[in-house]
Amino acid sequence: MARYKTLADVSVSLGSGEATSRALVDAALSAISDPAGQGAKTFIRRNDARARAMADASDLMRSVGQVRSPLEGVAISVKDLFDLAGEVTTAGSIANRDAAPAAADAPVVQALARAGAVITGTTNMSEFAFSGLGLNPHYGTPLNAYDRVTGRIPGGSSSGAAVSVTDGMAVAAIGTDTGGSIRIPAALCGLTGFKPTARRVSRDAVLPLSTSLDSIGPIAASVACCAVIDGIISGETDRGIRAMPLAGLRLAVPQTVVLNDMDDHVAATFAASLSLLSKGGAQIIEIDVPEFAQLAAINSKGGLIAAEAWHWHRSLLESRGDTYDQRVRGRILRGRDISAADYLDVLQARTAWQKGVNDKLAGFDAVLMPTVPMIAPAAAELDVDDQVFFATNGLMLRNPTMINFLDGCALSVPCHGASSAPVGLMIAGGPMTDAKILSVGLAIEQALTVRTTEQ
Structure with missing residues (x-):
């Protein structure tokens, strides 16, 4: 169903001898270098020499x-939060560009390399991962492939991750997700993204936003791609994910909060997708989840993200605060006013929730x-209007963050017609239900193929 090349597509080309890893990686690096393209705004750190050496080795x-995994010889990008040996991890910021270089690759990067993946570089992002829109005043904002004439956002915070895939600079990307930062850009750019249960993938040597909520996962062309990559970075490569039969699946559709404020295109696309799944034999069951309406109040003082971000950033803000994106700086500073009692209140409320x-x-x-309840908006108005920026950011984060607070897992899969604006369908479950959600996701993806490939 995917418009973009899957891991299986690339593996077939490599296995048949039709292509070599070096040729495919050179093509990806050329796409990054194209002055007419988005490469300069998509990548913050490039690793051309290392990438070519990895491709030659593959x-x-x-x-x-010797084929180490389905990632053998495949170009993969990683978000600019992950340590790469000998390089400074900037996290889309200029505030910490004078920090000491990393001593070693992050464990996730090591796992990818062991599997034969070729790391093309680290991708742009919302500064310090603190926004769902993907704007970056320091390195620029890569534009959504769907509508570059309008200049639409890619979503964030893993903005460059998504654009690296849509623009052929990588076959798949590794991002992070604290409140939707994998699923939002996947949805807005017409890709598939998977946010795993946070504890399943090592976050060592990854610059944190919220240690309670951060998770690491892939953005790629299909659910199968995401399942392969998730297995490799989690160390669970022997799971054998298979599509569950669609007929008889019990699929809950919450009526509380998450359907509010949808634009007409998202509402119509979501309804059509549910209808298609129902015709395929799935049971679509509307439910009330009153807890969803409570989450804004629980996090009214900034929640776990502001408190934990302040903990990490307080020294850097004191010395380099004037270099931060001021919208990011203001949100982190909210954590300064959260007391220990406030923080414990949120943790206690989270358990009950x-x-x-x-x-x-x-x-x-x-x-x-x-x-998310809307298609990708134009970047221009968000750039200049704080009120529009924060209102839009809140709407983008609203649905995905429910699953982070739950400590659950979720896919976003494309559900729009091929010629229309990208829309993501979120398929979510509770903690440690990852294998099941991937299996359900495969079934739903297959059912939606008719819609997503229609002309």
Whole structure:
């Protein structure tokens, strides 16, 4: 169904000898270098020499019959939060560009390299991952491939990750997701993104936003791609994810909060997708989840993100605060006023909230909702108008952050017609239901193929 090349497509080309890793990686690096393209705004750190060396090594391995994984010889980008040995991890900022270079690759990067992936570089992002829109005043904002004439945002914070895939600079990308930062750009750019249960993938040597909520996962062309990459970076490569039968699946559609404020295109696309799944035999069951309406109040003082971001940033803000994106700086500074008692209140409320939500979701195979309630807006107005920026950011983050607060897992899969604006369908579950959500996601993706490939 995917418009973009899947891991399977690339593996077939490499396995048949139709292509070499070096040729494919050179093409990806050329796309990054294209002065007419988005490469300069998509990548913050490039690793051309290392990438070519990794590609050559992969071709040599393949020539003697050694294929380490489905990622063998495949170009992968990683978000600019991950340590790469000998380089400074800037996190889309200029505030910490004088920091000491990393001593070693982050464990996720090491896992990718062991699997034979070729790391093309690190991708642009909302500064310090603190926005769902993807704007970056320091390095520029890569534009959404869907409508570059209008100049639409890619979504964030993993903005460059998504654009690296849509523009052929990588076959897949690794991002992070604290409140939707994988799923939002996947939805807005017509890709598939997977946010795993946070504890499943090592966050060591990854610059944090919120240690309670951060998670690491892939953005790629399909659910199968995401399942392969998730297995590699989590160390669970022997799971054997298979599509569940669509007929008989019990799919909950919450009516509380998450369907509010949808634009007409998202509302119509979501409704059409549910209808298609129902015709395929899935049971679509509307439910109330009153806890969803409570989350804004629980986080009214800034929540876990502001408190934990302040903890990490307080010294850097004191010395380099004037170099921050001031919209990011202001949100982090909210954490300064959160007391220890306030923080513990949120943790306590989270435990009760999670129990309430999990009780509502018991007996369902997955939860469905629009990933975000709108198509990608134009960047220009967001750049100049703080009120529009923060209102839009709040709407973008609203639905995805429910799953982070739940400590759950979720896919965003494309559900729009091929010629229309990208829309993401979120397929979510509770903690440690990752394998099941991927299996349900494969079934739903197959069912939606008719819609997503129609002309």
